[in-house]
Amino acid sequence: MTTMNFAPNTTAVAARATQLSKVYGQGETQVVALDNVTVDFVQGQFTAIMGPSGSGKSTLMHCVAGLDTFSAGSVRIGETELGSLKDKQLTQLRRDKIGFIFQAFNLLPTLTALENITLPMDIAGRKADKQWLDKVIEMVGLSGRLSHRPTQLSGGQQQRVAVARALASKPEIIFGDEPTGNLDSRSGAEVLGFLRNSVRELGQTVVMVTHDPVAASYADRVIFLADGRIVDEIHRPTADGVLDRMKAFDAKGRTS
Ligand SMILES: Nc1ncnc2c1ncn2[C@@H]1O[C@H](COP(=O)(O)OP(=O)(O)OP(=O)(O)O)[C@@H](O)[C@H]1O
Ligand SMILES: [Mg+2]
Numbered sequence: 001m002t003t004m005n006f007a008p009n010t011t012a013v014a015a016r017a018t019q020l021s022k023v024y025g026q027g028e029t030q031v032v033a034l035d036n037v038t039v040d041f042v043q044g045q046f047t048a049i050m051g052p053s054g055s056g057k058s059t060l061m062h063c064v065a066g067l068d069t070f071s072a073g074s075v076r077i078g079e080t081e082l083g084s085l086k087d088k089q090l091t092q093l094r095r096d097k098i099g100f101i102f103q104a105f106n107l108l109p110t111l112t113a114l115e116n117i118t119l120p121m122d123i124a125g126r127k128a129d130k131q132w133l134d135k136v137i138e139m140v141g142l143s144g145r146l147s148h149r150p151t152q153l154s155g156g157q158q159q160r161v162a163v164a165r166a167l168a169s170k171p172e173i174i175f176g177d178e179p180t181g182n183l184d185s186r187s188g189a190e191v192l193g194f195l196r197n198s199v200r201e202l203g204q205t206v207v208m209v210t211h212d213p214v215a216a217s218y219a220d221r222v223i224f225l226a227d228g229r230i231v232d233e234i235h236r237p238t239a240d241g242v243l244d245r246m247k248a249f250d251a252k253g254r255t256s
Contacts, residue, residue: 011042011043011044012042012043013040013041013042013043013076013078014041014042014043014077014078014172014173014205015040015041015064015075015076015077015078015172015173015205015207016039016040016041016075016076017037017038017039017060017063017064017073017074017075018038018073018074018075018076019036019037019038019072019073019074020034020036020037020038020060020063020064020070020072020073020074020075021034021035021036021037021070021071021072021073021228022034022056022059022063022068022070022071022228023071032227032228033056033059033228034056034059034060034063034070034228035056035227035228035229036073036229037056037060037073037225037228037229037230038230039060039223039230041064041173041205041207042205043203043205044199044203044204044205045199045205045206045220045221046195046196046199046205046206046208046218046219046220046221047206047207047208047219047220047221047222047223048208048209048210048215048216048218048219048221048222048223048237049061049207049208049209049210049222049223049225050209050210050211050213050216050222050223050224050225050242050246051224051225051226051231052226052249055225055226055227055228056225056227056228056229057177057209057225058177058209059228060225061175061177061207061209063075064077064175064207065094065098065100065175066082066085066090066093066094066098067094077093077097077098077172077173078097078172080093080097095120095123095124096124096169096171097171097172097173098171098172098173098174098175099165099166099167099169099171099173099174099175100166100174100175100176101159101162101163101166101174101175101176101177101179102162102176102177102179103177103178103179103181103182104182105150105158105159105161105162106162107150107158107161107162107165108150109149109150109151110149111149111150112146112147112148112149113142113145113146113147113148113149113150113153113157113161114137114146114147116150116161116165117133117136117137117142117161117164117165117168118133118165118168119165120165120168120169121168121169124169126169128168128169129170132168132170133168135202136164136167136168136198136202137164139194139197139198139201140160140161140163140164140194141160141190142157142160142161142164145157154187155182155183155184155187156183156184156186156187156188156190156191159179159180159182159183159187159191160190160191160194162179163179163191163194163195163198167198167202167204171204172205173205173206173207174195174198174204174205174206174207175206175207175208176195176206176207176208176209177208177209178208178209178210178211179191179195179208180192180210180212180215181210181211185214188212188215189214192215192218193218195208195218196218196219199220206219213239213240213242213243213246214239216237216239216242217237217238217239217241217242219237220235220236221233221234221235221236221237222234222237222242222245224245224246224249226249231249232245232249
């Protein structure tokens with residue numbers, strides 16, 4: 001079996017998985033969710049992760065983001081090997097270096113939009129960089145909604161709060177698991193635009209799991225997972241290009 005290697009060896013890496021495997025359960029019920037995955041997420045790049053349901057997308061993201069343990073291999077965020085960290089250090093690294101945007105926005109209902117945005121930094125006892133914060137808030141277009149609570153905001157606005165929260169602390173890398181999955185196409189396009197701008201204008205690194213070829217087309221690069229392995233990648237994707245590739249996988253799946 002050949003292992004495809006998708007680790008370019010030039011530019012600075014925000015996160016790297018090396019021969020990463022994740023096995024759930026034992027014996028008959030054993031599932032190999034990740035099978036020897038090696039991948040780099042280069043600084044200042046927007047990567048989309050695609051693949052059929054159950055192919056290991058969330059598992060890959062959770063392992064690289066330090067939210068889940070792995071069975072073999074290694075993961076690096078910046079220069080730090082996750083395997084070398086104690087629980088407390090791992091929590092700290094997640095808090096300081098990683099931003100998360102999930103499908104469910106995870107906003108606290110009793111806090112205002114602004115309080116939600118700065119919450120991770122408040123918990124960490126860090127002061128927000130005011131200029132940066134203003135820039136992020138302006139970029140996501142929330143300036144007029146900062147004292148609103150989540151229930152007073154539309155779904156798209158809530159998701160923008162979640163995006164601003166992820167960007168606010170200038171994390172080394174932002175992970176999103178279907179961050180636009182619950183949004184209508186217009187709000188989704190907005191959020192994707194913000195993510196892309198954060199990469200282009202602010203130099204942010206973003207990794208996003210998605211099922212949507214249009215969402216994937218906002219990325220600089222798409223990697224495709226199947227059965228826990230990276231099987232392909234596209235650079236500078238178009239929605240049609242991504243769709244064609246997905247169809248090709250489907251056809252292969254049916255004939256093999
Ligand atoms: N906690 C768990 N215990 C056992 N098996 C699991 C667990 N979590 C995931 N799996 C299995 O690992 C495989 C990969 O799951 P994962 O959630 O990474 O897929 P995914 O690509 O994110 O799918 P989806 O597109 O449906 O979200 C699946 O076969 C799944 O059943
Ligand atoms: Mg998933």
